Amino acid sequence: MKSDRIKFLVFALVVLLIPLPLSGGYLTNVLIFVGINSVLALGLNLLLGYAGQISLGQAAFFGLGAYGSGVLTTAYGFNPWLAMIVVAACVALFAFAIGFPVLRLKGHYLAMATLGVGVIVNIALNETVDLTGGPSGLSGIPNLAIGSFTFDSDVKNYYLVWVFALGMILLSLNLVNSRFGRGLRAIHDSEVAARVMGVNARLMKVQVFTLSAFMSAIMGSLYCHVMTFISPNSFGFHFSVEILTMIVIGGLGSVYGSILGALLLTLLPEMLRTFQDYDIIVYGLLLITMTIYLPGGLVEGIPALFRCLLPARKVTEGSDA
Amino acid sequence: MELLNQVTQFVISGLATGSIYALIGLSFAIIFNSTGIINFAQGEFVMLGGVLTIFSLNVLQLPLLAAIIVAVAVTTVIGLVFERLAIRPLKNATPLSLIIITIGASILIRGLVMLLWGKDTQALPAFSGTDPISVAGATLLPQHLWIFGVTVLVIIGCRLFFNHTISGKAMRACSFNPRAANLVGISVGRMVLFSFVISAAVGSLAGVIIAPLTMTAYDVGVMLGLKGFCAAIMGGMGSGLGTVLGGLILGTLESLGAGLISSGYKDAIAFFILLLILFIRPQGLFKKGETERV
Numbered sequence: 150m151k152s153d154r155i156k157f158l159v160f161a162l163v164v165l166l167i168p169l170p171l172s173g174g175y176l177t178n179v180l181i182f183v184g185i186n187s188v189l190a191l192g193l194n195l196l197l198g199y200a201g202q203i204s205l206g207q208a209a210f211f212g213l214g215a216y217g218s219g220v221l222t223t224a225y226g227f228n229p230w231l232a233m234i235v236v237a238a239c240v241a242l243f244a245f246a247i248g249f250p251v252l253r254l255k256g257h258y259l260a261m262a263t264l265g266v267g268v269i270v271n272i273a274l275n276e277t278v279d280l281t282g283g284p285s286g287l288s289g290i291p292n293l294a295i296g297s298f299t300f301d302s303d304v305k306n307y308y309l310v311w312v313f314a315l316g317m318i319l320l321s322l323n324l325v326n327s328r329f330g331r332g333l334r335a336i337h338d339s340e341v342a343a344r345v346m347g348v349n350a351r352l353m354k355v356q357v358f359t360l361s362a363f364m365s366a367i368m369g370s371l372y373c374h375v376m377t378f379i380s381p382n383s384f385g386f387h388f389s390v391e392i393l394t395m396i397v398i399g400g401l402g403s404v405y406g407s408i409l410g411a412l413l414l415t416l417l418p419e420m421l422r423t424f425q426d427y428d429i430i431v432y433g434l435l436l437i438t439m440t441i442y443l444p445g446g447l448v449e450g451i452p453a454l455f456r457c458l459l460p461a462r463k464v465t466e467g468s469d470a
Numbered sequence: 471m472e473l474l475n476q477v478t479q480f481v482i483s484g485l486a487t488g489s490i491y492a493l494i495g496l497s498f499a500i501i502f503n504s505t506g507i508i509n510f511a512q513g514e515f516v517m518l519g520g521v522l523t524i525f526s527l528n529v530l531q532l533p534l535l536a537a538i539i540v541a542v543a544v545t546t547v548i549g550l551v552f553e554r555l556a557i558r559p560l561k562n563a564t565p566l567s568l569i570i571i572t573i574g575a576s577i578l579i580r581g582l583v584m585l586l587w588g589k590d591t592q593a594l595p596a597f598s599g600t601d602p603i604s605v606a607g608a609t610l611l612p613q614h615l616w617i618f619g620v621t622v623l624v625i626i627g628c629r630l631f632f633n634h635t636i637s638g639k640a641m642r643a644c645s646f647n648p649r650a651a652n653l654v655g656i657s658v659g660r661m662v663l664f665s666f667v668i669s670a671a672v673g674s675l676a677g678v679i680i681a682p683l684t685m686t687a688y689d690v691g692v693m694l695g696l697k698g699f700c701a702a703i704m705g706g707m708g709s710g711l712g713t714v715l716g717g718l719i720l721g722t723l724e725s726l727g728a729g730l731i732s733s734g735y736k737d738a739i740a741f742f743i744l745l746l747i748l749f750i751r752p753q754g755l756f757k758k759g760e761t762e763r764v
Contacts, residue, residue, distance in 0.1 A: 264696070266745070436571070
C-alpha cells in the first residue's frame, strides 16, 4: 500500500498549499465548504458505497452536530472544543441506538426510514424555538480558538477544516483497506454470504452508520463555528440528497471519489450563480444520467475517458483494477 | 361538549386528508406491485396534478373539468416518459440505483416546475362552493365530499381493473412472478410502463382534489408523497383495502395530533408512525405473514 500513502501525501500537500496564493476571500471560503462536504460525502460513502446501505438522513447528523455545538456554546457557555467532543459523542450514541432497528431494513425501506429520521430531526430543529431559535436560526456562535489564537479569518478556517478533513480521509483510507473495510464490502456483495464467512453483519452495519454520523457531527460543529450562524434550512432533506449526489457523481465506494464529487458539486452552484435556480435541475439530471451511463462515477469515468483518448497505449487486462 | 365537537372536527378533516394519502398510497402500490420499485418521484406526480390544473384554469382559461382532464393527461404522459427515459435504460437495476434515479427524477420535475411557474403557493377554487355543511356538531366542506367520492370511485375502478380486465390480470401476474408472466406471453416491459402510467394518473388526481383544501406549490410533492408511502406501508403495500385503512388512520392520527398537541409537529407525527411500523410490522398492519420484501 505504499502507492496509497504517496497518493495521500501528494493530496495533503496540494490541499495545504492551495490557500498560499489565494490569501483569503471568496474562493477560500468556497474551499472551506469543499472540505466540510468532502467529509460528509465520505461518511455516506463508507455506508452506501462500501457497505451498500443507503441513508437519506445524513444531513440530520450534520445538523445535530451544528446545533448541538451552537446551542451549548451560546446558551450554556460551553468551551467550543468540549462542546464538539460532547456533541459528537452524543450524536454517535444516538446513531448507534437508532442504527439497530433502522439497519434491519433493506433497500427502499431503509431509504424511507432514514429519510424519516432526517425529517423528524429537521422538524424538531424548526419547532424547538426556545432552544434553536426556530426557522430564523441561531446566531452569535463564537469562532473556535486555541488559547489566544482565534480562527477568525478565511485562511485560518480553511486550515482548521482541512486538517480535520485530512485526518478523517486518512482514517477512512486505512479503514477501507482493513479487515473492517473488507467486511463492509462483503456485506455489500451479499449479506448472507458475509455472515456465513463469519462477518457480524448486523453489528458492522451499525458501526459504520455510527461512524458516518460521528464524522458528520464533527463537521457540523466545525460548520457552526466557521459560519457563526446556522438555520434549519441547511440541514433538510435537500441537503441529504446533495450529499448523495456528490458520491454518485464522484464514485460509489471510492474515498477520493467522495472528495471529487464534493469538489464538483460545491463549485458547480458557484459557477451557475448567474442561473440561480438551475442548480436543482442540474442535480436531478446528474443523478439520473450518472446512474444510467456511469454507475462507477467520475473516478472510473475519467480513466476510461483517457483510455479512449489514448488508444495507442495498450492496456493489459486487469491492470486497471 | 366543546372538546367532543373539536375532536369530531379533527376526525372529519383527518379522514379527508387520509383519503388523499390512501390514493397516493395506492399509486405507490400499483408500481411496487408490478415492478418492486418504490417511486420516490410519486409525490411529484401529485404536485403536478394540482399545479397543472391551476395553470390550465388560470392561463389557458379552460373550464374546471377540462383543466382537470388536461392536468391528469399531461401528468400521465410525464409518467410514461419518465419510465421510458429513466427506468427502462437501467439494466440490472439494483434497488439502490432505482432509489437514486427516482430521487433524481423528483428533483428534476420539481426544478422544472419551479422554473416554469415560480415558487408561489396557489390554491385551486373549490369544485362546488365553500359553504360548510354541518354534521354532528362539526362542519364539513363540500370539497371533503368530493375527496371522499373521488377516492371511493378510484379505488373501485382500480379493483375492477386489476381483477376483471385482461391488462389488469396481466399486471398482477407480473407482480407475482415476472418470469412466469413472460413465459405465458405477457410483455413485462409493457406492463411496467402501464403501471407507471396508471400510477401517475391516480397520483395526479389526488393532487387535483386536494389542491382546493391545501395550497399547492412546486415543493408540496415531497411531503404528500411520503405520507402516501406511509399509508401504503401501513396497508402492507397491497393495492386494496389495507392501504385505504392505512391512509385514513394516518390522516386521522395526524389531524388529532396537530389539533390536540401541536400543529408544528404534524409531519413529524406521520414519520414517527412510519418508523414505528417499519420497525415493528414492516409487512403492514393488516397483512399476515409474508415478510419476504423486507
